[in-house]
Amino acid sequence: MQRIKPEFQSFGAEVRRLRKAAGLNQQRLADLVNVTRSYITQVECGRTRCRRDLALRLDRALKSGTTLAEAWDELLESIKSDKYPEFFANFPRAEQSASMLRSYEDRVVYGLFQSEAYARVLLNDDDALKNRMRRQEILNRLPAPSITGVMDETVLYREVGGKTVMREQLERLLELSEMSNLNLQVAPIRYIRNVWATFTIATLPDQRQVVYTAKAYGGETSSSPPHVALANEAMATLQAEALNVRDTRALIRRVIEERWT
Incomplete structure (x- = not known):
């Protein structure tokens, strides 16, 4: 069974939090960023790491500024250095x-x-x-x-x-x-x-x-x-x-x- 990285899980939790705060279900968000609902599910559960361009599209769809783009950058650095990203200290x-x-x-x-x-x-x-x-x-x-x-x-x-x-x-x-x-x-x-x-x-x-x-x-x-x-x-x-x-x-x-x- 593939181990879910806690960094991916934390990033996915932030996507889910922002989506719910925006009043959107997974299908509506998927439509807005032109992906499938199952892919949004995988991102929110931490089973996959999305590309940075999707993080940017998610920020636009959720009107969250650069929150997810910055979280994605921190996640990438954490993988390179085997450390938790700064936002994970929250x-x-x-x-x-x-x-x-x-x-x-x-x-x-x-x-x-x-x-x-x-x-x-x-x-x-x-x-x-x-x-x-x-x-x-x-x-x-x-x-x-x-x-x-x-x-x-x-x-x-x-x-x-x-x-x-x-x-x-x-x-x-x-x-x-x-x-x-x-x-x-x-x-x-x-x-x-x-x-x-x-x-x-x-x-x-x-x-x-x-x-x-x-x-x-x-x-x-x-x-x-x-x-x-x-x-x-x-x-x-x-x-x-x-x-x-x-x-x-x-x-x-x-x-x-x-x-x-």
Whole structure:
């Protein structure tokens, strides 16, 4: 079986994101750039590398400036040097091509798990909200990534948007916890060794890893082996200390009943 290069997969994810943002289906985009729909499918899935002239035509059809042309140039350089392109350091793009995602949140619900009403309170910006909701399409991607989310128990009690919003959000968590590719765990309110900040680890199809760590001024993306190792150690500790999936569901149901009903 041919191995899909993560660079191609990331480029394809960007094509798919821009196509959906433009409100086009694959057939319409194929017609606009004079290729077959199946070829657009192959590009979006990372099974083929398109020519640069197609990247330019895609930019024109999607009204995306030079976004895809620049991504294509970076992809070519990455193949020559066996390094990831610069745009791949952008964590949301790494997230979209990941085969496994593991996250820890200590203040609010993980972005991929947020209900629209909950996210709207946090973001207070229509474009940012649309991007947040678009990111969640990864939950139903085929093949689906394996996703583990650990959150501090205080997240269940921290009010965001009022009782109705919180009840809907926790019910959303229960729904997500039933997905076969998703593990949801709650870490009890206690000190946990070597856990100092929220973070997400994206494991790419070739098993390389990228970690995003939240900072007071925004966040930091790194593929440095020491940084990745620290994040993996923290995640292992968190999962050992956290409630299992079944007990997590029971706790969420109890919090809904006792606090948000």
